[in-house]
Amino acid sequence: MDVQRLETFVAVARSTTLAEAADRLGYARSTVTSHVQTLERTLGAPLLERGASMNRLTEAGARFLEYATDILDKLAQAQAAVAAAAQDRPSGLSIGATASLCTYRLPSFLRTLRRLMPHLETQVFVGSVAELRDQVGRGELSAALVNSATVPTAHRPAGEGDRRHLWTDQVVLVGAPEQVARPQRLLVTAPGCVYRDIAEKQALPLLGRVQIQQVGSVDGVKSSVLGGMGVGVVPAIAVGPQLRSGQLAELPLPALSPVMTELVWNPEATPAHVIPHLRRLRPPQPLPPTRPRDVAPARPRSSYVTTGTAS
Known part of the structure; x- marks a missing residue:
């Protein structure tokens, strides 16, 4: 066939x-x-x-x-x-990722690579988006998962050449139930983080006079928000269980820009036989509907990237 x-x-x-x-x-x-x-x-x-x-x-x-x-x-x-x-050497890929992506997106990505290339050896390094892009550009890393703010009304292509768009995550401003009515403090990640940019440029003007406190990472914001220290901007995937259980609540404000996750790679530092797999990566796509009498749709295994935890 x-x-x-x-x-x-x-x-x-x-x-x-x-x-x-x-x-x-x-x-x-x-x-x-x-x-x-x-x-x-x-x-x-x-x-x-x-x-x-x-x-x-x-x-x-x-x-x-x-x-x-x-x-x-x-x-x-x-x-x-x-x-x-044929290359007579181990198949290896050095991958960088931000701390939040290591927690919420990297595991499903690595499972997908392992399914496609069972003998592929991977090493993971953590850094900021700027550091990771520089390291990929210099060939110190083969590839990196990086995120950036998207404009909801703009068309963003799935990716060409040495990059692929893999996920788009919704972003929420959350706090403990007693904090959301009159927030006094906006908890933020480190400078250079996309969630810090969204917090300062989009959330802060909506909150008015609040104190800004840096708490490091997305997980730092999440832990501090759960501790009642203030409100913070985080990906919805990070706080889904807490929102559903009522531990946290979302502030009733206009929607914040979603965050796009891309895989970027250096063709000169990536094994040649791996690149065709990376170029076929795409965001998970829902199956079109079948007739009511049909069996459940087959799993979307050919999409390469799996969805991981639902956001």
Whole structure:
């Protein structure tokens, strides 16, 4: 079975329309349609519902999706293993990340790399965004997970060349229930942190006269807020359980800018056989709906990046 047609089908399954899938793949829409139709003839079953305005998998399509993603994943693993063996040296990747990303995003990222490249050796280093970008640029690190504030109305591409957008996290201003009515202190992270910038530029003007106190990291802000010391700006993923339990409350203010997490890498410092995997990374995409009688959708294993803790 042709690998290119499998990749086309998986892209179609992860897209809302055929036109969107064609744009992501860089194909003409007629090529995408031809690939899907060829698979349907080979399998002897329709994979997509006809006549729907959105891509909708049939029951056969939903079942085939899991097999198609498994095949593509196994092929990618085989290519990586062969390339590493041909180089006759260990396959290693040095990865940098900010402290908050080490806590809330790095574990799922490393699990994904291990699934794709079981023999890949990784080492993780912690630093600020500026430090990590400099280290990647100088080749001291192969790659780094870094975050930056996004503009909600701006279109941000998924990434080209030596970078990929992996997650977009909502940001919240929270405090203990007794603090949110009349906050007296804004707790902030260290200078250079994206959450410090959002706190000073977006949250502070909304709070009026409050004292600013630096407490270091996102976890430092979270712990201090839980201790009743004030209110703070943190990613929603960091305080989801506390908001649900009522330990913390979100201030009723206009929404803050979300934060985008990117993987950036240095092609000269990254093993050549690893780069194709990094270039295929993309944000997790929800599956299009299937018919009510269909089985549960297959897990989105071909997206490479897993979602980790829900925010």
